[in-house]
Amino acid sequence: MQFPAVSHAGSDGLRGFVATSLHLLDNVRAHSSNCLCIKSCAGASAALTTACCNARSLAGHLPICAAWRRRQAGMNMMTELLSSYIPIAIFIGIALVIGLALLIAPFAVAFKAPDSEKLSAYECGFNAFDDARMKFDIRFYLVSILFIIFDLEVAFLFPWAVSFGAIGWFGFWSMMVFLLVLTIGFIYEWKKGALEWE
Template sequence: MSGFMKMFVLLLIAGIFPVLAMIVPLLIEPRRPNREKNSQYECGVDTVGRNVPRYRISYFLYAIIFVVFDVETVFLFPWAVKFNDIGLFALAEMFIFAGILIVGLAYAWKKGALTWK
């Protein structure tokens, strides 16, 4: 089996598995819907008004900043593992990368995106 064929089989399995994971439960689940099961549940109290809660934008700002620094660690870990092999040029590039993130953090801090109200 060639390398491309192995890759094709891997992609085929990776495409089929999630589809099967969604279809099989639909086929084997018991279906006995009634009014009580289809109603929304709020701690035993019937809902009144809007059912979708409103979230403040500060929650999303924290999430975005978390994702930015999470991506930084994703790039930083392989760099740290191969640090001895890649040399000083990669060290300078990582300082530039970290500097850009620090400038972004300082900007978010200055704009008040990190203050919890």
């Protein structure tokens, strides 16, 4: 299909442009029942497509390109949503690069000279001098569980302290009850000797 040329020269430029756009859309309407703006401006610029829709609206006709407008609005919304994830993608990429660099660097630059001291247990635990499946004191597990409980308590305290001005007295006394329950549990395990190491 041949598109008629659009002229912007002279005092009747806008009127001629509107008439030309209407003529173009009427020709396409005879060949297709789809969105006229998309069909008529296939192969043309996006500015001309918008001009076709605007010209048809200025002439007082029904919005025949509503589907095209909805499609453009959906594409713009999708672009905005995806652009909000760009910082997260950059952060994940940097984290992966740093993690891989830290994993590869020891093999590339480390001086390998193993000895008995380097193979020994570090800071805590028991020396690895026998079978790895040997039994050891259950207090290791007990201390770790107690640590997790009170570590989670601190995790609850941080958001409570940040939002203290917004939650009012109800939030204050709710946290006091929570801390009271934890304190009673701490006293109970202390009296039972859970924190004593023999």
